[in-house]
Amino acid sequence: MLSLASLKPNERVVDLGSGDGRIVIAAAKSFGASALGVDVRGALVKECRRRVREMGLSGRVKVLRRNFRDVSLRKADVISRSSGGSPTVSCHSPRRAGRRRTRFTST
Numbered sequence: 001m002l003s004l005a006s007l008k009p010n011e012r013v014v015d016l017g018s019g020d021g022r023i024v025i026a027a028a029k030s031f032g033a034s035a036l037g038v039d040v041r042g043a044l045v046k047e048c049r050r051r052v053r054e055m056g057l058s059g060r061v062k063v064l065r066r067n068f069r070d071v072s073l074r075k076a077d078v079i080s081r082s083s084g085g086s087p088t089v090s091c092h093s094p095r096r097a098g099r100r101r102t103r104f105t106s107t
């Protein structure tokens, strides 16, 4: 999914519904990106934070316990959202001038 979005080092991923953190961890570990995970389920947020800490990725990965509808996506280069289908990627023109296109990935 992240390869499909051509994720590059130092770009920022926001995973809407980050679960156990596999996407945010892969973004940081395999692509050198920074990542924000958002999930409403406290147990998953706790588990994700634990994994991030254990893997030494705390400097690159943050996880919020929140409804993802309340999270700003303005700084995201790649937005990820799992919905149970086949991987897709699409591009959206940013509102702010001068910014790269934000890619949206979904499975």
Ligand SMILES: C[S@@+](CC[C@H](N)C(=O)[O-])C[C@H]1O[C@@H](n2cnc3c(N)ncnc32)[C@H](O)[C@@H]1O
Pocket (backbone or CB within 6 Å): 015, 016, 017, 018, 019, 020, 021, 022, 023, 038, 039, 040, 041, 044, 066, 067, 068, 069, 082, 083
């Ligand atoms: C199928 S899991 C995906 C986990 C992970 N992104 C992955 O690809 O492995 C979907 C997650 O979305 C979370 N979720 C669903 N609706 C949400 C909402 N409105 N705000 C935050 N998290 C939400 C669920 O708690 C669940 O952990």
